[in-house]
Amino acid sequence: MTAVKTESAPKPETGQPLLDVRNLHVTYGSGASSVPAVRGVDLRVEAGQKLGIAGESGCGKSTLALALLRLLPASATLSGEILLDGEDILTMKWGRLRAVRWAGASIVFQGAMHSLNAVHRIGDQIAEPILLHGRATPAAAHRRAGELLEQVGLPAARADAYPHELSGGQRQRVMIAMALACDPRLIIADEPTTALDVMIQAQILRLIEQLVSDQDLGLIMISHDLAVLSDTCDRLSVMYAGRVVEEGPAKQVYENARHPYGSALSAAFPRIGDLSSRHAPRGLPGDPPDPSALPSGCTFHPRCPAALDSCATEDQELRPAGPSRRAACVLVEPEATVTPGPHGGTEEARSTS
Numbered sequence: 001m002t003a004v005k006t007e008s009a010p011k012p013e014t015g016q017p018l019l020d021v022r023n024l025h026v027t028y029g030s031g032a033s034s035v036p037a038v039r040g041v042d043l044r045v046e047a048g049q050k051l052g053i054a055g056e057s058g059c060g061k062s063t064l065a066l067a068l069l070r071l072l073p074a075s076a077t078l079s080g081e082i083l084l085d086g087e088d089i090l091t092m093k094w095g096r097l098r099a100v101r102w103a104g105a106s107i108v109f110q111g112a113m114h115s116l117n118a119v120h121r122i123g124d125q126i127a128e129p130i131l132l133h134g135r136a137t138p139a140a141a142h143r144r145a146g147e148l149l150e151q152v153g154l155p156a157a158r159a160d161a162y163p164h165e166l167s168g169g170q171r172q173r174v175m176i177a178m179a180l181a182c183d184p185r186l187i188i189a190d191e192p193t194t195a196l197d198v199m200i201q202a203q204i205l206r207l208i209e210q211l212v213s214d215q216d217l218g219l220i221m222i223s224h225d226l227a228v229l230s231d232t233c234d235r236l237s238v239m240y241a242g243r244v245v246e247e248g249p250a251k252q253v254y255e256n257a258r259h260p261y262g263s264a265l266s267a268a269f270p271r272i273g274d275l276s277s278r279h280a281p282r283g284l285p286g287d288p289p290d291p292s293a294l295p296s297g298c299t300f301h302p303r304c305p306a307a308l309d310s311c312a313t314e315d316q317e318l319r320p321a322g323p324s325r326r327a328a329c330v331l332v333e334p335e336a337t338v339t340p341g342p343h344g345g346t347e348e349a350r351s352t353s
């Protein structure tokens with residue numbers, strides 16, 4: 001077993017990323033009814049970096065998020081590596097895993113009303129992980145809960161409120177305060193603003209951005225909305241049918257995707273917070289495939305406007321698609337300098353120099 005670090009271990013000074021996910025697979029169930037929800041995902045997040053994960057409903061984003069802290073149901077089988085500061089979450093003993101949840105990495109879920117306990121005051125709920133980790137006396141934990149509420153823009157006195165006394169945006173702020181309670185190094189936010197109206201959504205996104213940069217945390221922000229992610233994150237990974245099909249600097253992926261799915265997704269979300277696009281993105285007919293019945297070849301080919309005959313039989317791996325970019329599409333030619341783009345028109349130089 002790797003050396004156990006203290007919970008407040010300083011940021012490593014080596015080139016080791018904060019989070020390094022390698023070839024992660026998650027399958028629900030087994031045998032004929034198995035659902036391969038995540039199929040060989042690689043991700044890296046450095047301290048202070050914000051990674052966005054995009055994709056329509058059903059592409060495996062939440063499964064990936066839950067896998068990162070081994071929060072999946074018992075029916076799920078995982079393989080690969082999830083290295084947090086070099087320590088593999090997948091092989092960690094339970095005691096260590098309990099310490100890492102909250103203090104190493106913590107999750108903000110969508111829909112705070114379901115995650116908060118309706119019968120407990122929010123101050124008690126924020127103090128709970130602090131007490132659970134033996135980090136403070138009850139009085140100090142409650143003081144800290146008040147401070148955390150102020151950090152997320154709520155008065156400390158709101159600690160006495162019950163969840164139903166708060167608005168949706170305020171409850172999501174409480175969830176963020178809880179996620180910060182044990183000073184994690186990484187925050188995983190799964191659709192943290194999807195249930196909120198556009199104005200509140202923007203406020204919460206700014207808040208997350210600011211907290212992450214002030215405290216040099218890593219952030220994984222998950223959303224179906226590429227516009228939200230490109231506005232908030234440094235890098236983007238686009239998931240389709242359980243795989244990353246495109247990755248690169250966030251603005252570049254949003255404005256000039258290399259994979260036809262990335263293009264379709266960015267065209268589907270012309271403005272931030274367009275809830276109407278969620279289940280039927282504009283210009284993208286059909287749905288992602290059922291993971292238990294994936295199409296042959298490239299899994300996107302049945303919906304792809306640029307598909308070639310070979311796409312029905314030939315699976316595509318991620319390949320270089322420009323500096324610091326990769327895409328899993330047969331049309332991507334990293335060496336070409338001027339090439340007709342897969343979405344029509346001519347794309348800029350793609351030399352990897």
Ligand SMILES: Nc1ncnc2c1ncn2[C@@H]1O[C@H](COP(=O)(O)OP(=O)(O)O)[C@@H](O)[C@H]1O
Nearest residue numbers: 028035037056057058059060061062063064291
């Ligand atoms: N507990 C589960 N058991 C079986 N299948 C599941 C379970 N949770 C999710 N799935 C399936 O895994 C796939 C990915 O789901 P999910 O990770 O929730 O995607 P996303 O967050 O991108 O919408 C979907 O086909 C979904 O039906």
Ligand SMILES: [Mg+2]
Nearest residue numbers: 061062063190
């Ligand atoms: Mg989800």
